[in-house]
Amino acid sequence: MIKNVWHVMGKELKSYFYSPVAYVVLTLFILLVGWRYSVLLVNAALQTAAGTPYAPFDGPQYVILNHFAVISTVLLFLLPLITMGVYAEEKKKGTMELLFTLPLSNGQIILGKFLANFLFCLLLFCGSAVPLITLFRFAAAPPAIIPILVGYLGIVLLTAAVLSLGHFLSTLTENQIVAAALTFVLVIVLYFFNEFGQAGNEGLAAVLRYLSPLSHLESFLVGTLDVSHLIYFISVWVFGIFLTYRTLESLRWR
Numbered sequence: 001m002i003k004n005v006w007h008v009m010g011k012e013l014k015s016y017f018y019s020p021v022a023y024v025v026l027t028l029f030i031l032l033v034g035w036r037y038s039v040l041l042v043n044a045a046l047q048t049a050a051g052t053p054y055a056p057f058d059g060p061q062y063v064i065l066n067h068f069a070v071i072s073t074v075l076l077f078l079l080p081l082i083t084m085g086v087y088a089e090e091k092k093k094g095t096m097e098l099l100f101t102l103p104l105s106n107g108q109i110i111l112g113k114f115l116a117n118f119l120f121c122l123l124l125f126c127g128s129a130v131p132l133i134t135l136f137r138f139a140a141a142p143p144a145i146i147p148i149l150v151g152y153l154g155i156v157l158l159t160a161a162v163l164s165l166g167h168f169l170s171t172l173t174e175n176q177i178v179a180a181a182l183t184f185v186l187v188i189v190l191y192f193f194n195e196f197g198q199a200g201n202e203g204l205a206a207v208l209r210y211l212s213p214l215s216h217l218e219s220f221l222v223g224t225l226d227v228s229h230l231i232y233f234i235s236v237w238v239f240g241i242f243l244t245y246r247t248l249e250s251l252r253w254r
Helices: 002-018 020-050 059-083 088-093 095-101 106-138 145-170 176-196 202-211 213-221 227-252
Strands: none
Touching: 002 020, 002 106, 020 059, 020 106, 059 106, 059 145, 059 176, 059 213, 088 095, 088 176, 095 227, 106 145, 106 227, 145 176, 145 213, 145 227, 176 202, 176 213, 213 227
8 A cells, every 4th residue: 555655646746846837836935935034034133123121022933923924825825736736637638547447546546646745845844944044043042943843833734734625626627727726715715714703793703713724823833732723734634635535436436
């Protein structure tokens, strides 16, 4: 089983770098995150210089919190590009039928493709962590490492959840643009549930806030590890994988 998953994952990873999508996503992510990080550093330096002994400004904490916010926002736009062709392109080229003839179970196909996407995203996160070295090198009081790791854990969990939903939506169409648009709209709606949950009926507001990944991500970004938020992201991931599995089952038997 592991060998089959490894084979599917390797094939998917190679296909990313044979197409321009991987390079476009990598370039956009590094440029946007790097540019915003430099702006944050400048703002932090200015505010630190303008601070007073009675109201000290925590520059490293300011940079880290906003850096994570930038990463999550950029991912909102880039993750649909990563997942759009996972199954849609296979269906368009007619290679889904060939894939089903191989000695691979649906679970192995799904896990292999998901891991390929996930590893590619980890590469993005490694690139986003490099600028943080400046805080440890030049800050008067280097930031604590644990809150940073917890923040990245939240980003990783968010990514896994969105990838699983994007995989499911990619199984529904042969058009990559449609798959990307569906994923983007779904993520936008889920994000805005957090805003909708600030007003209106108290019970409905609580439900909307719970459904929004943003409300669960916030605790991770401030360095707080809450099991309930961990369960939320794992549940969304499992739900997306389950829907993908059921769709592949229907495609296999058509």
